[in-house]
Amino acid sequence: MIREVPFPSPDSPDLPMRIWIDDADSAIDVIDALALSPFATGVQPWSRQAHLERVRPDAALAPADGRLVRAAHVDDGSESRLICGDGWTLRVVRHRNRTATVSVSAVTEELARSVLKQSTDGAEEPKPDTDHVDMGFWWRGSHGGIRSEKPITAQPWAQISGNYSAGVRRSLDELMTITPADVSGRLILLHGPPGTGKTTLLRSLAKQWQDWCQVDCVLDPERLFDESGYLMEVAVGYDSDGDHDDKQRWRLLVLEDCDELISAAAKSQAGQGLSRLLNLTDGLLGQGRDVLVAITTNEDLARLHPAVVRPGRCLAQLEVGPLTREEAVRWLGTAEGVGPGGATLAELYAARSGRALTASAKDESTGLYL
Structure with a gap:
């Protein structure tokens, strides 16, 4: 059964909205619609949103003077709340994995910022100790690219350098100490047999570069270079809120096991994928955004596409092999x-x-x- 339900904006009964509800909709869907109402009708034309990780269990995620209008719980542990105040509307979605999304609309931009700040200040637990580093993870959702940031275990290079053969260790030492001023190519190639420590190496690199470079892992690289819109989202990136951090960092996109993308037959096998990769690393797209790309592959260097390994394109080409x-x-x-x-x-x-x-x-x- 489908019903058309007119309802007023939480702040103004004079500007109604209409929604269509059927059996597939849930209470959380209704809260989503109610939260959008004041923004959609223009009563509260300013909107701000924040994604939180490691939310404290006792965090209110709302100003003290807010009044709870709706609340819905789901069996999987998720919770959605609609909270209103004088000139603002707040939607809070909490998940079982302790992440949360806080969205606010308000009559002024200043009020929207203030309510969001009151709701999120102190809501997250401190970052884990020094054996962790924040890494972003991208994937293509039904409405575009989605990025989630998680702390991952990452040891300093000095602690794990003995895991790698002396034949490659000197080149790795140089890679770990690179700064933005030293960047002479945009592509990092790590090739070698399975189990030689390529992923461990990238985690350590994320830790060594954390002061100047944000490392993001793309979980579906085959879609990244197949869909130009998704590629643009990832290439433009996800920076910290400009209100708190005006320093734009470099970004390293990690693509694991992308043999088919950079092989000698990549042009015929992957269509425009190779061309878009090269544009990201050596074209206008990459040059305009300070983007580096790290690719791991089990392929031998001699079997890679010559356009990928040409001089000047790679910041590093490293064969990570077994220890002697x-x-x-x-x-x-x-x-x-x-x-x-x-x-x-x-x-x-x-x-x-x-x-x-x-x-x-x-x-x-x-x-x-x-």
Whole structure:
């Protein structure tokens, strides 16, 4: 059954709205519509919104003088509230994972800012200790790109440099100490067999560069370069609120296991994907936004598209391989189980925990997320 329901704006009965409700709509959908009413009718033409991570359980997320108009709870732990005050309307959505979205509309921009500040100040718990770094995660939702920021475990480079062979460690030392003034290319290529520590390396890089560069991981890179609108959203990025941070940081987009995008046959296999990648790293799009791109691949460097590896395009091209037998024995503290060809980082961690990798596990192309 579908019903047309007229209802007034919370602040003005003279400017009605109409919504259509059917059996698929929930109480939270009604709260969403009510929250939009004063903004849509123009009664409260200013709107501000904030996304919060690690919200304190006791955080009110609303000014003390607000009055609760509607509240709805969902079985999955989510909660939505509509709170009104003198000249403003507030919508608060809290999720079970302790994130929240706070949206406010108001009669003036200054009031909207003030209500949002009162609602969010002190609402988040302090960031985790120094073994974490904030990383953004992008994916394509039904209404465009979505970004969520999470703290991830990341060790300083000095603590994990011994996980990498001496043959590549010097180049990695140089990469970790790069500053904006040293950027001479926009693409970072990390290639090598699965389990050699490429993802661990990127987490450490995010920590080493955190003062000047925001690292974002794109979870669906195949869609990123297939949809120009999504690419523009990600390339333009997500900066801190301009009211509090007027310093625009560089951004590093991490694309994992993108073999098909940069292979020698990429142009025929991926359509415009390769061209858009090159435009992001070496064209007007990338130059206008201070964007770096890091790609991990299991492909050998010789099998990559020549346009990707041409001189001047890459900030770094690094082959992350297994540790030699001597290095692996030193890392593990014993020669037991270490073959003549050395061992990957994944194999060493498995051996340290008393496990051994099977032959089938070695052949998987998952990267083993180390």
